[in-house]
Amino acid sequence: MTKKRITLADIAKKTNLSSITISRAFSYPDKVNPETLEIVLKAAAELNYIPNRAARSLKSHQSKIIGIVNPNMSNPFFGQITREMVMKCQEQGYDVLMFDSYELAEFETKAIQNLIEFSVDGIILSTISSDVDYQPTYFDSLKNSDIPVVLLDREIEGDHAGVYIDNLDSAYQIGQYIAKRHAKTQRIDIIGASAISMVSNNRIAGFRAALYDYDIAVHHADFEMQLAYEKAKSLLDEDSYNRVFVGLNNQITLGIIKAIIENGLKPQIDVVVYSIDDVPYSDVFGINIPCMTHNLSEMAFQAVNMIIRLINGEQLNDSKVIIRGILNTPKSGLV
Amino acid sequence: MTKKRITLADIAKKTNLSSITISRAFSYPDKVNPETLEIVLKAAAELNYIPNRAARSLKSHQSKIIGIVNPNMSNPFFGQITREMVMKCQEQGYDVLMFDSYELAEFETKAIQNLIEFSVDGIILSTISSDVDYQPTYFDSLKNSDIPVVLLDREIEGDHAGVYIDNLDSAYQIGQYIAKRHAKTQRIDIIGASAISMVSNNRIAGFRAALYDYDIAVHHADFEMQLAYEKAKSLLDEDSYNRVFVGLNNQITLGIIKAIIENGLKPQIDVVVYSIDDVPYSDVFGINIPCMTHNLSEMAFQAVNMIIRLINGEQLNDSKVIIRGILNTPKSGLV
DNA sequence: CTGAAAGCGCTAACAA
DNA sequence: TTGTTAGCGCTTTCAG
Numbered sequence: 102m103t104k105k106r107i108t109l110a111d112i113a114k115k116t117n118l119s120s121i122t123i124s125r126a127f128s129y130p131d132k133v134n135p136e137t138l139e140i141v142l143k144a145a146a147e148l149n150y151i152p153n154r155a156a157r158s159l160k161s162h163q164s165k166i167i168g169i170v171n172p173n174m175s176n177p178f179f180g181q182i183t184r185e186m187v188m189k190c191q192e193q194g195y196d197v198l199m200f201d202s203y204e205l206a207e208f209e210t211k212a213i214q215n216l217i218e219f220s221v222d223g224i225i226l227s228t229i230s231s232d233v234d235y236q237p238t239y240f241d242s243l244k245n246s247d248i249p250v251v252l253l254d255r256e257i258e259g260d261h262a263g264v265y266i267d268n269l270d271s272a273y274q275i276g277q278y279i280a281k282r283h284a285k286t287q288r289i290d291i292i293g294a295s296a297i298s299m300v301s302n303n304r305i306a307g308f309r310a311a312l313y314d315y316d317i318a319v320h321h322a323d324f325e326m327q328l329a330y331e332k333a334k335s336l337l338d339e340d341s342y343n344r345v346f347v348g349l350n351n352q353i354t355l356g357i358i359k360a361i362i363e364n365g366l367k368p369q370i371d372v373v374v375y376s377i378d379d380v381p382y383s384d385v386f387g388i389n390i391p392c393m394t395h396n397l398s399e400m401a402f403q404a405v406n407m408i409i410r411l412i413n414g415e416q417l418n419d420s421k422v423i424i425r426g427i428l429n430t431p432k433s434g435l436v
Numbered sequence: 437m438t439k440k441r442i443t444l445a446d447i448a449k450k451t452n453l454s455s456i457t458i459s460r461a462f463s464y465p466d467k468v469n470p471e472t473l474e475i476v477l478k479a480a481a482e483l484n485y486i487p488n489r490a491a492r493s494l495k496s497h498q499s500k501i502i503g504i505v506n507p508n509m510s511n512p513f514f515g516q517i518t519r520e521m522v523m524k525c526q527e528q529g530y531d532v533l534m535f536d537s538y539e540l541a542e543f544e545t546k547a548i549q550n551l552i553e554f555s556v557d558g559i560i561l562s563t564i565s566s567d568v569d570y571q572p573t574y575f576d577s578l579k580n581s582d583i584p585v586v587l588l589d590r591e592i593e594g595d596h597a598g599v600y601i602d603n604l605d606s607a608y609q610i611g612q613y614i615a616k617r618h619a620k621t622q623r624i625d626i627i628g629a630s631a632i633s634m635v636s637n638n639r640i641a642g643f644r645a646a647l648y649d650y651d652i653a654v655h656h657a658d659f660e661m662q663l664a665y666e667k668a669k670s671l672l673d674e675d676s677y678n679r680v681f682v683g684l685n686n687q688i689t690l691g692i693i694k695a696i697i698e699n700g701l702k703p704q705i706d707v708v709v710y711s712i713d714d715v716p717y718s719d720v721f722g723i724n725i726p727c728m729t730h731n732l733s734e735m736a737f738q739a740v741n742m743i744i745r746l747i748n749g750e751q752l753n754d755s756k757v758i759i760r761g762i763l764n765t766p767k768s769g770l771v
Numbered sequence: 772c773t774g775a776a777a778g779c780g781c782t783a784a785c786a787a
Numbered sequence: 788t789t790g791t792t793a794g795c796g797c798t799t800t801c802a803g
Contacts, residue, residue, distance in 0.1 A: 106581055108780055119790050124782055134788055149580055154553040155499075156780035159490040159795050175515040184538060196550055199534055203519060215531055218489040245484055246441055326720075355720050362722035385661075385690050386721035387697035443796055454774050459798060469772060491796035495779050 107150045115144045127152060158220050167195045167408060168216035168224040170209060172255070173325075174201045177381045178351060178397070179227060182253070185401030186225060193409055195222070204229045204325065206237070213239040216248070223249045223408040231255040231300040249411035253404050256299050262411060262420035264404045268303035269310075271393040271426035275347075275375055276311025278391060278428060283345055283373075288316045290336060292329045292357060293349040296321045304349050304377060322353060329356030337364045337372070344372045351378035354390060358383075379429070389431035400424050442485045450479045462487065493555050502530045502743060503551035503559040505544060507590070508660075509536045512716045513686060513732070514562060517588070520736030521560060528744055530557070539564050539660065541572070548574040551583070558584045558743040566590040566635040584746035588739050591634050597746060597755035599739045603638035604645075606728040606761035610682075610710055611646025613726060613763060618680055618708075623651045625671060627664045627692060628684040631656045639684050639712060657688060664691030672699045672707070679707045686713035689725060693718075714764070724766035735759050 113120040126133050126141040158164040167190050171179040187197045200212035209229050216224055235257055243250055252263035291308060294301035305319055322328035337360055348354030354376035361372050368374050368388050376392040383390050403422045448455040461468050461476040493499040502525050506514040522532045535547035544564050551559055570592055578585055587598035626643060629636035640654055657663035672695055683689030689711035696707050703709050703723050711727035718725050738757045745752060
């Protein structure tokens with residue numbers, strides 16, 4: 102016995118109206134007589150009506166859905182920004198389909214494919230990579246399906262609308278702060294992502310600009326914890342005296358901290374650490390990391406705003422929004 | 437100019453077949469002549485065909501989608517288990533629609549509503565609360581729509597299929613471990629969730645059973661960090677001498693650790709801490725917390741397996757799976 | 772193995 | 788303000 106779902110027709114029958122009126126009551130309530138509207142809503146509630154999204158988007162060719170794809174929801178940077186975006190989409194009358202690509206190209210592609218199949222109205226995408234040679238194949242399908250995309254945080258080659266961090270400036274800001282606190286003789290180890298990551302390289306360039314006459318060593322890992330940990334560990338094994346580390350995102354910095362502590366050293370006392378992005382849970386464990394933070398709420402706002410404008414067919418002349426970072430240094434004088 | 441999407445009919449035209457054959461080529465490839473199949477697939481690839489999910493589920497009344505709803509994707513417990521479930525669903529030919537309820541009843545309800553509207557085939561749900569009086573209203577709609585539900589981790593009143601932790605046993609196991617390490621004169625402070633949380637109360641009962649002749653104080657917060665932090669802080673402000681804390685989930689334990697460190701004390705040296713669930717990032721920051729862990733991969737497997745059996749109409753006589761916890765104590769003798 | 776006809780539930784475009 | 792008609796793209800009959 103398969104229960105049949107309540108449809109518009111059922112409400113129509115019950116109210117002696119036609120189903121189009123019922124449809125309008127939900128989609129364009131102001132195009133319906135208030136009294137009629139009330140009758141319809143009441144009947145719908147009694148029957149426990151639930152609209153059928155498939156039917157709706159099949160016909161109307163717009164789903165009122167925005168897709169969000171992230172490389173890693175467990176990273177608080179993406180976790181929080183996604184949460185904000187979800188809220189803002191809801192406020193604008195859009196539902197969200199959220200996919201985690203788990204830093205895997207295969208999952209990212211599948212997620213996009215899924216979103217196209219669902220006929221989403223637009224997609225906010227943070228790719229798994231910002232490498233200059235990362236050229237996902239799905240942009241063709243997206244263009245064919247006429248689905249606008251806004252890139253978030255991770256920039257890739259090509260003409261894409263996007264909301265980004267001012268990577269160069271962020272690194273420059275904290276670079277200047279570092280310059281004030283460390284002598285030029287002191288070596289600084291920067292751990293970043295791949296050597297061709299645009300995000301990573303912009304940050305490195307910012308540091309070099311601020312610390313042009315310092316002894317800087319750049320090491321390449323990726324934007325996750327493990328490789329950075331291994332890198333930092335081998336550096337510390339060589340020599341831990343008077344080291345200064347910079348992690349180019351929160352996961353990298355976590356890896357550095359892990360290596361420091363495993364080597365029996367105290368962060369910010371034996372070895373000084375700086376970061377781009379807040380370091381998750383560092384407050385819980387009582388370690389102050391001077392870092393560049395970014396207004397995630399603002400980024401979320403801009404991304405949602407941009408995708409909705411694109412959905413509405415607006416031609417955005419300036420299709421990049423750059424969010425400037427904020428230097429966040431501990432109140433206490435630990436560093 | 438709205439681009440029209442490629443449809444089955446387009447492929448049909450190109451291949452001089454009927455659209456039903458094209459349909460079968462995708463849905464039931466073995467019901468189609470291998471040669472025909474190849475022709476169809478080739479044409480589809482050339483045209484860049486993307487199936488329309490709306491049309492498919494409108495007609496077939498099955499979507500091949502499983503919905504997952506979590507209270508907090510940033511909590512590694514749910515983050516990891518969800519990741520595993522996503523993988524396993526894919527393997528079984530199901531796509532996943534994932535919603536984060538952000539510990540808000542409003543979002544949880546909205547998520548379920550959405551999933552019903554999408555005609556998902558089944559839902560794996562971890563509710564925002566395990567309070568005995570938490571009775572979400574959406575179970576009626578779910579029943580009406582004939583969508584099976586498997587609860588995960590957070591148990592609520594009613595006849596629901598589910599995959600749970602053996603909360604009582606987990607607490608009992610670590611309680612016994614604690615008993616071995618602390619004299620009966622030593623006071624033990626347990627911080628749990630609400631006084632009517634079934635999960636929390638089962639854990640408390642387990643502790644009481646193992647530590648029946650100890651001086652136990654139970655404090656109620658919730659399964660998030662902030663309240664636990666405040667509670668622990670006020671206890672430490674009173675008296676920090678020789679305290680032993682137990683956090684009833686990972687977020688609570690994080691709150692306890694934060695309070696300890698803020699009060700200038702060293703976890704596991706000045707104040708001893710035990711936990712149910714792994715404590716995220718504690719390894720990074722070099723703090724060993726003896727805890728009960730659970731085989732998340734197994735939980736994910738069981739949940740996915742159960743929902744698929746329910747989708748397939750199997751009558752599950754034993755609709756609860758209980759996963760036993762594993763005691764995880766540090767190798768080093770810190771505690 | 773392949774096809775023809777019908778219809779899933781909803782909503783444009785028109786008409787009244 | 789409300790109703791009629793038609794059809795979105797796919798898949799379920801039932802034939803061939």
